[in-house]
Amino acid sequence: MSDGHAALDPAGDGDAWGEQEVLERFRHLVPERTGRTDIRIKDAVWTSVFSIHRRPADTYRQGRVLLAGDAAHIHSPLGGQGVVTGMGDAENLAWKLALVIRGQATEALLDTYEAERRPLATDVPRRTTTATRLQVGDSPLMRFLRTRVLVPMANMPSVQRRAGQVASQLWVTYRRGPLATGLTSRLGRRPRPGDRVPDLACRRPDGRRTRLHAELGHRWALLAPPGSAPAHLAEARKRLGETITPLTCPADRQRDVWLIRPDAHLAWRGRATPAHLGRRLDHALRVSP
Ligand SMILES: Cc1cc2nc3c(=O)[nH]c(=O)nc-3n(C[C@H](O)[C@H](O)[C@H](O)COP(=O)(O)OP(=O)(O)OC[C@H]3O[C@@H](n4cnc5c(N)ncnc54)[C@H](O)[C@@H]3O)c2cc1C
Incomplete structure (x- = not known):
């Protein structure tokens, strides 16, 4: 048993097809495209017909209405x-949203959501459209590229690694977004403000071992070399309340303080005075000090 997909004639009325029509279509397509006549197609577990759209929403926010997921950017599933x-x-x-609802940030913070996420809504569909053309395109050029280039390349371990890395979106950064503005240019080291921080091994204040990502989700983290950050923590807590977990990172290379957002992206890093962190948070939360 295996799964599969096939492109229908764009002019066809596929939306109205039931299971039998889909199976009949596959019975014609499989021998035509594979040259094999020994394959029997029967007993489908599940069939569906879907249309490929590429439609980003004009805006992600209109007052109290916010769009996310396919409602904000629908594109090819391939x-x-x-x-x-x-x-x-x-x-x-x-x-x-949590900060705005608790009154710890102004509504202007919500506008940074679209500013940070919308660039992906143009980048991802560009890639999925290319993937779709390569996988289901029916022109002689696309067929040639698929069989002679795509399939051999897809079997190469380095290509598979790269494809997995791109598809994971772990590379997504908000460096150019409004919350990292003015923070990134002076710092050559990674992660830079806006980057996603990997799941580092850390210790909680009571000495217990933990992983960074296990501490995030509904909380922030302040990651610092041992014994170095009580003033930074106090400054951040003035703005964010008790939702920050102080962590120490055993990695020797970390010599500065990192404030990490609940979504695992770096909000701030530095050795500057705690007041600098406070000013940056006021700017990020769009509140007047
Ligand atoms: C054939 C196919 C294969 C795919 N394969 C993959 C894949 O391998 N990997 C991948 O990452 N993505 C895949 N996708 C895409 C993925 O399914 C969507 O991106 C994802 O489901 C979007 O999630 P969502 O929550 O934004 O929207 P949806 O999953 O569409 O959820 C929206 C929900 O809102 C409900 N709803 C709509 N209107 C109302 C209303 N007025 N009131 C109340 N509820 C409402 C809907 O019923 C639905 O349950 C595939 C899509 C298709 C069609």
Whole structure:
């Protein structure tokens, strides 16, 4: 048993097809495209016909209405990017909504959601459209590229690694977004403000070992070399309340303080005075000090 998909004639009325019509279509297509006549197609577990759209919403926010996931940016499912893009939207938006609802940030913070996430809504569909053309395109050029270039390349471990990395979206950064403006240019080291921080091994204040990502989700984290950050923590807590977990990172290379957002992106890093962190948070939360 295996799964499969096939493109229908664009002029056809596929939306009205039931299981039998879909199976009949596959019975014609499989021998035609594979040259094999020994394959029997029967007992489908599930069939569906879907149309491919490429439609970004004009805006992600209209007053109290916010769009995320497919409602904000629908594109071809080939490439498997829909769920991870939608989850990224939700992670980016959730902590901002929580701060606004608690009165710790102004509504202007919600506008940074679209500013940070919308660039992906043009980037991802560009890639999924290319993937779709290569996988189901019926022109002689596309057929040639698929069989002679795409399939051999897809079997190469380095290409598979790269494809997995791109599809994971772990590379997504908000460096150019409004919350990192003015923070990134002076810093050559990674992660830079806006980058996603990897799931580092850390310790909680009571000495217990933990992982960074296990501490995030509904909380922020202040990651610092041992014994170095009580003043930074106090400054951040003035703005964010008790929702920050102080963590220490055993990695020797970390010599500065990192404030990490609930969605695992770096909000601030530095060795500057705690007042600098406070000013940056006031700017990010769009509140007047
Ligand atoms: C054939 C196919 C294969 C796919 N394969 C992949 C894949 O391999 N990997 C991947 O990442 N993505 C894949 N996708 C895309 C993925 O399914 C979507 O990106 C994802 O489901 C979007 O999630 P969502 O929550 O934004 O929207 P949806 O999953 O569409 O959820 C929206 C929900 O809102 C409900 N709703 C709508 N209107 C109303 C209303 N007025 N009131 C109340 N409820 C309402 C709907 O019933 C639905 O349950 C595929 C899509 C298709 C069609």
